[in-house]
Amino acid sequence: MRAMTYRGPYRVRVDDKPDPRIEHPNDAVIRVERAAICGSDLHLYHGMMPDTRVGHTFGHEFIGVVEEIGSSVETLSVGDRVMVPFHISCGTCWFCARGLFTNCHNVNPNATAVGGIFGYSHTTGGYDGGQAERVRVPFADVGPQVIPDWLDPEDALMMTDALGTGYFGAQLASIREGDTVVVLGAGRVGLFAAKSAWFMGAGRVIVVDQLEYRLQKAREFAHAETINYTEVDDVVLEMKKQTDFLGADSVIDAVGAEADGNFLMHVSSAKLKMQGGSPVALNWAIDGVRKGGTVSAMGAYGPIPNLVKFGDAMNKGVTIHMNQAPVKRQWPRLLEHIQAGHLKPSDIITHRIPLEHIGEAYHLFSSKLDGCIKPVIVP
Structure with missing residues (x-):
């Protein structure tokens, strides 16, 4: 697959990487339809976050279609269009049971505070992110949620982090x-x-x-x-x-x-x-x-x-x-606001940029050019 890779401070490019695969019965593989660059990605891009490793794929805001599921996944089916929260959570530990999904105790061996986060520094687990054609999603029964038919996919994308x-x-x-x-x-x-x-x-x-x-x-x-x-x-x-x-x-x-x-x-x-x-x-x-x-x-x-x-x-x-936001906990109320017409999250999107131009997208966003507020990446 094609995926954004980090090459060092201020250096990112698109490379060929092995397709993600099912590594655990609870995994799913998602074909990414939309991803976004977040302001916190700039900490990685600028080399400001410890243990950001060369070759890592960024991107913790993404939506897509389920391509493959592990044998234990029960809530998703191949072909479902899903939104995926930026945090990775097991759903069963002491913290997840209390809605503190970003503090999950079982998904990040590198820290005792924050849990796992897609596409961020290895201090948050080292999981590859969604600025790519495909991504592996652990605990697929816990994080991803099928996007309602009435919800604009780009509104759903904003719910995966920024809005939540x-x-x-x-x-x-x-x-x-x-x-x-x-x-x-x-x-x-x-x-x-x-x-x-x-x-x-x-x-x-x-x-x-x-x-x-x-x-x-x-x-x-x-x-x-x-x-x-x-x-x-x-x-x-x-x-x-x-x-x-x-x-x-x-x-x-x-x-x-x-x-x-x-x-x-x-x-x-x-x-x-x-x-x-x-x-x-x-x-x-x-x-x-x-x-x-x-x-x-x-x-x-x-x-x-x-x-x-x-x-x-x-x-x-x-x-x-x-705290880091347990965004999935906010989704029911946010869906009510969006459906009632109180909120149109995708109104803040200013740029839609092909994945192949990821370097230009980061430069545009980092340098605050062309009135860029929220860039969306299209694989």
């Missing part, structure tokens, strides 16, 4: 009716978090970013107020000004570790394997939320400690809720 994660971020923010919610970051997850905050009862939603085309999308898609932090002297002070100098009731960190990084971060991550991610946005959240407020964090941070203002958070009585 943004919605989860709004859930973690403990929003009460009438609350002021600030969302840091107007990328894919930030846009969905801002949109979802209204579903939770927010009375006011403010999105902070530095790129005007993304802020324009936040105004159009999420009906949010916006702050361009390059146009103010102090973004935290501006957040305070906008909230009667109390601070926001909730702040959602939809940035995570900055994917671009600086020279020190590149050395500490790519060379020394020590980079956990710069917590600038998270510290803005702690400083910008009111005393007794809530900070929500569901972005991509590495497994190494970060320089977070924990003392400030404690002294302000801030509640911090965080």
